[in-house]
Amino acid sequence: MTPAEFQTKSGVSRETLRRLGLYADLLVKWQAKINLVGPDTLPDLWSRHILDSAQLFPLIPATAKRLVDLGSGAGFPGLVLAVMGAPDVHLVESDSRKCAFLREAARVTGTPVTIFNKRIEQVAGLDADVVTARALAPLGKLLDWAFPHLAAGGQCLFLKGRGAEDELTATAKEWNIGLRRIPSLTDPAGLVLQLHEVRRG
Template structure:
């Protein structure tokens, strides 16, 4: 491995240990293979504004894995809305091969990249769907719906309401705690928990807001 890849592997391993996430050596290798694909495709497809691979380890891989305990406590079928370059859906699909993850995005370039990731990493538990969220109608509700900087909480709830039910956990990954957005939540949604996330190597605040339907 090159020095850069060695450095990223060490950074990832240290970050995973700091998060307290259970991750095998093979899974770490898959995460680094995903990172390499993200770096390669980002040059042409503009998947993320982050260009430095070292920075991607903390801001994309470790940030995605920081919500792992809340996914582990949920059900089997998860939806990543507005997945973009695959965060947090791809890292979570690598970490939880026994669960199913649907990655939804309306952008064809991004879904082509995600399909390539699925094929190259052999992620049989991952499904890629190109669609606008309001036009997506799966046969059964998802156990969990996650978004990472996708939209306001009100839009997240309104646009995905039809994709879940009273048993669904909505996980919104945010920076600072969005008190103004919480005030604008639709009446049939409530905040169940707000967790302060500590992401190794990330500057600034990170919060996870868990929403539930009330009716």
């Protein structure tokens, strides 16, 4: 996927596309020093990582005031969503080298974010309207981590692969959730899980 194809698919402005391009260029540069993404995914960066993250943006409620991204890694999906205009984005990442990259990417793209260089369990509740995560952990563990950060009426947006249904089944005994399954734009076997009314069973 080219940047132009990404713009057509996502509908972002030229200015947002320019900033995402700066981010992508920086990632390629840093990838030579530290492993930010799977090396085999780098040639398809715009689809595998940037569009995969950007597909969450239309699902963020217009009333949302804060977004928390767990296990941000190289910034997918949290930093992409921040560049696109998500409000008050907080990125939680325990790897200090990846946090250094996130700080530089935020600076280069002119994107205000708050970065926590901590383990998720060490971050006090952030009262978020939206909690996101991608390729981080099984759903049950994600809910354990996300729940303390969810504001009343908040929702989770989790990018999941082919094991999503098995993970949903495994969590049914411990969690009561409202659920919307949304087919992934980038993975034929993948789903976006939009979870609301999250509470322990």
